[in-house]
Amino acid sequence: MNNRLTALSGRHVLITGGAGLIGAVIGRMLEAAGAHVTALDNLSSYETMPTLLKADEHESGLRIGDICDEDLVRDLVRDSDYVIHAAAHSTVAGCTRDPETAFHSNVAGVETVLRAVADAGNVRRFLFISSAQVYGHGAAGSDAVQTFTEDQPISPLNVYAAAKAWGEWQTRFLLNAAGVDFTVVRPFSVYGEHQVPKPGAYSWVIAQFAMYAAIGDPLPLNNGGRQVRDFVHVEDAAAGICLALVGEEAGGQIVNLGTGRTTSVRRVAELIQTHFPDAQLCDAPRPAQDPLGGCADINRMSQVLGWEPQISVEAGIARYVDWLRAVPAAIPDWLRTEGDRVASWNTGAVPRI
CATH class of the missing domain: 3.40.50.720 (NAD(P)-binding Rossmann-like Domain)
Known part of the structure; x- marks a missing residue:
C-alpha cells in the first residue's frame, strides 16, 4: 500500500x-x-x-x-x-x-x-x-x-x-x-487477472491470446502483429x-x-508462447481502421502523482497465465466455439486499444 x-x-x-x-x-x-x-x-x-x-x-x-x-x-x-x-x-x-x-x-x-x-x-x-x-x-x-x-x-x-x-x-x-x-x-x-473477453469484442488481446493458447487454438496476428499498445x-x-x-x-x-512503453501484439503472442510452447501463431489481415497505436506520454502522470507503474508486461502476462491455469473455468463457452477468428477479425473489426 x-x-x-x-x-x-x-x-x-x-x-x-x-x-x-x-x-x-x-x-x-x-x-x-x-x-x-x-x-x-x-x-x-x-x-x-x-x-x-x-x-x-x-x-x-x-x-x-x-x-x-x-x-x-x-x-x-x-x-x-x-x-x-x-x-x-x-x-x-x-x-x-x-x-x-x-x-x-x-x-x-x-x-x-x-x-x-x-x-x-x-x-x-x-x-x-x-x-x-x-x-x-x-x-x-x-x-x-x-x-x-x-x-x-x-x-x-x-x-x-x-x-x-x-x-x-x-x-x-x-x-x-x-x-x-x-x-x-x-x-x-x-489487462490482468479476472479479465474475461466478451463476445464480438476485439480487444483485451492478452486475455484472448492466453485463452486461445490454453484451449489449443492458434493466435491470429492481424497485420503480422505489428500493432503496438501501451x-x-x-x-x-x-x-x-x-x-x-x-x-x-x-x-x-x-x-x-500508462507505462510510456510500447509492446507489439506479436510480442504478446511470443510471451504467451513461452507459457504454452505448443501454441501456434498465424497471420491474419489487418482489420479496418486498426491503428498501429502507440503509448502514453507519462510526464504529467509522473509529475502530479509522483509514481510510475511497477508491473512489466512480461510479469503481468505470467500472472495472468498463472491465474488462468488456476481457474480454467474462466474460459467462457462461447470462446471455445467461436469459429473462424481470422475471418471474423477481418470483417467489421474495431481497433484493439
Missing part, C-alpha cells in the same frame, strides 16, 4: 462500477488503506462471465443498482467523501452494437452521478475514469506509432470514445460551476487512480495512465 493513501483512512469512498475489473481492485486497495468503500454496480459486466467469477451479491459494501437511479445515487453520494466513476458499458464493439445501452450507461448515467456530486456539497474530489480511446488515431494518423499527450486534440472514433470525451467535458462543466474538485484519468490498455496491468491502473484521488497536484488535471 502506498503511504499517501493513508490520507483516505476513515473516509467514505463511492466507486460506481465497483464490481468491475478495475473498480474491484481499486476497492481492495482503498480498503487496505482504511477507507470505507461502497461499490455501486448493476453487475451487467458479469452477464457473459462464468458463474464462479461473479461478484458475491452479499459482499459487504456492494450495492446492486443502476447509476441512472437518481434517488439511490444521491443517497450514496451524500454519504461519500470521494467518488470514483468507473461504471461504463465498456467495450467499443458492445457500444457500437447497442447504442441505446451505451447512452444509458455512458451518458445518462454519467450525468446522474455528476449532478448528484455537484449538488451534494460534501464530495472532496470526483474522479472520472475516461479512456485513451478519446485520442482516436492521434495527430499522426492510423499508420504511425506515436506518443499520446494529454494536451493534444482528441478525436474519438466510436460511440464508446465519444461518450468518454463527452464525460470529460461534462465533468469540467458541471463541477467547475459547482466548485467541486475533480480529476480525469485516461487509462491505456488495461499495456498497463490492472493493479498499476488502480494504484494510479487511487493516487489521483488524493494527489494535491492532480486536482483539475487530465492524466494519462
Whole structure:
C-alpha cells in the first residue's frame, strides 16, 4: 500500500462500477488503506462471465443498482467523501452494437452521478475514469506509432470514445460551476487477472491470446502483429487512480495512465508462447481502421502523482497465465466455439486499444 493513501483512512469512498475489473481492485486497495468503500454496480459486466467469477451479491459494501437511479445515487453520494466513476458499458464493439445501452450507461448515467456530486456539497474530489480511446488515431494518423499527450486534440472514433470525451467535458462543466474538485484519468490498455473477453469484442488481446493458447487454438496476428499498445496491468491502473484521488497536484488535471512503453501484439503472442510452447501463431489481415497505436506520454502522470507503474508486461502476462491455469473455468463457452477468428477479425473489426 502506498503511504499517501493513508490520507483516505476513515473516509467514505463511492466507486460506481465497483464490481468491475478495475473498480474491484481499486476497492481492495482503498480498503487496505482504511477507507470505507461502497461499490455501486448493476453487475451487467458479469452477464457473459462464468458463474464462479461473479461478484458475491452479499459482499459487504456492494450495492446492486443502476447509476441512472437518481434517488439511490444521491443517497450514496451524500454519504461519500470521494467518488470514483468507473461504471461504463465498456467495450467499443458492445457500444457500437447497442447504442441505446451505451447512452444509458455512458451518458445518462454519467450525468446522474455528476449532478448528484455537484449538488451534494460534501464530495472532496470526483474522479472520472475516461479512456485513451478519446485520442482516436492521434495527430499522426492510423499508420504511425506515436506518443499520446494529454494536451493534444482528441478525436474519438466510436460511440464508446465519444461518450468518454463527452464525460470529460461534462465533468469540467458541471463541477467547475459547482466548485467541486475533480480529476480525469485516461487509462491505456488495461489487462490482468479476472479479465474475461466478451463476445464480438476485439480487444483485451492478452486475455484472448492466453485463452486461445490454453484451449489449443492458434493466435491470429492481424497485420503480422505489428500493432503496438501501451499495456498497463490492472493493479498499476488502480494504484494510479487511487493516487489521483488524493494527489494535491492532480486536482483539475487530465492524466494519462500508462507505462510510456510500447509492446507489439506479436510480442504478446511470443510471451504467451513461452507459457504454452505448443501454441501456434498465424497471420491474419489487418482489420479496418486498426491503428498501429502507440503509448502514453507519462510526464504529467509522473509529475502530479509522483509514481510510475511497477508491473512489466512480461510479469503481468505470467500472472495472468498463472491465474488462468488456476481457474480454467474462466474460459467462457462461447470462446471455445467461436469459429473462424481470422475471418471474423477481418470483417467489421474495431481497433484493439
